[in-house]
Amino acid sequence: MRSLIFPSLILVLFLAGCDPVKKSQFNSAGEAPFKAPVWVSPFHEGFEKALFRTSLDVAERHLTGISIIKRTSDSSFHFTFANEIGMTYFDIEVFRNSYKPDYIFDPLNKKSFLKILQRDFSVMFFSVSEGKPTRKYIQKDSGEAVYMYLKQNLYAWIDTRQNTLTGLAGWSNYFDAVMVGFREYNNGFPTEIRILNPKIKLVLTFNLLGH
Amino acid sequence: MKTAKSFILALLLPLGFTPLMAQPKPLSQTDAQEVKKRISEAAKTSLSIEAQFTQTKELSVIREKIISKGNFYFKKQKLLRWEYTYPFPYLIIFNNDKIYIKDEDKENHVSLQSNKVFREVNNILIGAVEGTLLSDSKNFSCNIFDLHDQFQASMIPLNPRIRETLSEIVLFFNKSDYTVDKLIMREVSGDYTNIEFSGKKINQNIPDAKFNIP
Numbered sequence: 291m292r293s294l295i296f297p298s299l300i301l302v303l304f305l306a307g308c309d310p311v312k313k314s315q316f317n318s319a320g321e322a323p324f325k326a327p328v329w330v331s332p333f334h335e336g337f338e339k340a341l342f343r344t345s346l347d348v349a350e351r352h353l354t355g356i357s358i359i360k361r362t363s364d365s366s367f368h369f370t371f372a373n374e375i376g377m378t379y380f381d382i383e384v385f386r387n388s389y390k391p392d393y394i395f396d397p398l399n400k401k402s403f404l405k406i407l408q409r410d411f412s413v414m415f416f417s418v419s420e421g422k423p424t425r426k427y428i429q430k431d432s433g434e435a436v437y438m439y440l441k442q443n444l445y446a447w448i449d450t451r452q453n454t455l456t457g458l459a460g461w462s463n464y465f466d467a468v469m470v471g472f473r474e475y476n477n478g479f480p481t482e483i484r485i486l487n488p489k490i491k492l493v494l495t496f497n498l499l500g501h
Numbered sequence: 502m503k504t505a506k507s508f509i510l511a512l513l514l515p516l517g518f519t520p521l522m523a524q525p526k527p528l529s530q531t532d533a534q535e536v537k538k539r540i541s542e543a544a545k546t547s548l549s550i551e552a553q554f555t556q557t558k559e560l561s562v563i564r565e566k567i568i569s570k571g572n573f574y575f576k577k578q579k580l581l582r583w584e585y586t587y588p589f590p591y592l593i594i595f596n597n598d599k600i601y602i603k604d605e606d607k608e609n610h611v612s613l614q615s616n617k618v619f620r621e622v623n624n625i626l627i628g629a630v631e632g633t634l635l636s637d638s639k640n641f642s643c644n645i646f647d648l649h650d651q652f653q654a655s656m657i658p659l660n661p662r663i664r665e666t667l668s669e670i671v672l673f674f675n676k677s678d679y680t681v682d683k684l685i686m687r688e689v690s691g692d693y694t695n696i697e698f699s700g701k702k703i704n705q706n707i708p709d710a711k712f713n714i715p
Contacts, residue, residue, distance in 0.1 A: 339565070341567065341588075343589055352609070354604060356558075356567050356569075356588070358560065358563065358565055358567065360563050360565065362563065368562065368563045370560050370562075370563065370565075370692075372558055372567065372692070373618070374569065374585060374591050374593070375556075375583070375593070375622055375694070376556060376558040376567075376686065376694030376696075377618050377622065377666065377686075377688065377694070378688055378690050378692050381560070381562060381690055381692070383562075392562050392690060392691075393688070393689070393690030393691075393692075395618075396665060499588045499589070500588070
């Protein structure tokens with residue numbers, strides 16, 4: 291039994307190290323009981339498709355263009371990203387735990403990279419509040435409420451004045467830790483979305499062009 | 502019963518005839534050579550072209566379209582300016598071996614040697630308007646078809662480097678002046694981009710400054 295404690299401790303420390311969120315940016319919300327908020331990803335309810343001006347920075351590449359995200363079923367989304375002159379970079383179907391590439395621009399066609407991208411999208415598309423959050427914090431600079439869901443390896447930022455989801459952070463391992471920001475809501479949908487994967491220095495930005 | 506049959510026949514007849522009517526007629530080798538010659542001659546006298554364009558990216562898997570619009574400028578030799586105005590401002594200048602890209606807030610200088618995709622697209626666009634693409638038998642096999650008021654040149658890439666991205670390039674030349682009306686780039690993914698030119702002005706004075714790279 292004792293022999294299992296050490297590996298378990300290592301695992302807990304490892305998973306804690308994967309967490310992309312710096313607690314120093316939070317104030318404590320105190321120990322008082324709090325009401326668990328109900329929230330869903332902006333892509334969750336009623337979302338069909340959207341057109342975005344898009345940029346991707348990864349591995350010293352800066353790609354820009356236009357992307358479409360389209361819901362293709364209850365459990366899948368399609369992401370197509372092409373440069374301004376129309377040449378496709380990505381054409382990929384994203385599921386909660388997998389992806390199906392239809393076309394990937396050759397220099398980015400790396401399995402490990404695509405797996406991370408799939409995980410990033412999974413957090414952005416499929417996250418919903420499940421169960422009671424373990425902890426509540428207050429974001430220092432913005433005053434947003436931050437809820438931690440330890441079982442799901444997930445944080446959710448809520449703007450309590452507007453009652454909107456403004457950020458998510460999730461991870462399943464050291465490399466796929468991701469932070470997603472939702473900003474400038476218009477008619478219930480963010481017009482600016484930013485995916486940041488700090489471990490592999492990936493930044494993917496979406497500026498809404500239309501639904 | 503007779504009425505129902507006539508109704509079904511009326512519905513099916515156009516379906517049967519449409520492909521026949523739309524089928525482009527391939528030109529004989531002699532006629533194709535003649536058309537290529539005329540396109541090349543017209544290109545030689547086209548020192549500049551100014552036009553508006555509408556670019557439609559067709560996404561085959563999800564059956565969606567992305568539409569962009571803007572202004573196109575070409576000047577001999579090897580000077581191209583793509584000025585996108587919709588859905589957002591975006592500028593690309595091809596000046597010989599250099600590319601300048603201006604986003605709303607970012608400027609980018611790209612060397613054609615270092616960017617494979619832009620290099621191929623630049624070669625295709627310049628080759629299309631300068632009329633050299635049709636005779637590039639090293640990189641493309643070319644078939645020419647006769648349409649109602651256009652000649653259609655179907656270019657299949659032979660070069661493995663181009664085949665990585667594009668499966669076919671189709672150029673539509675106007676029969677009256679032999680300039681490019683439309684360009685379709687078919688990608689290996691099944692998607693394609695259709696660029697249609699309108700309001701063409703040939704040999705109008707375009708200041709060199711339009712193609713300057715800051």
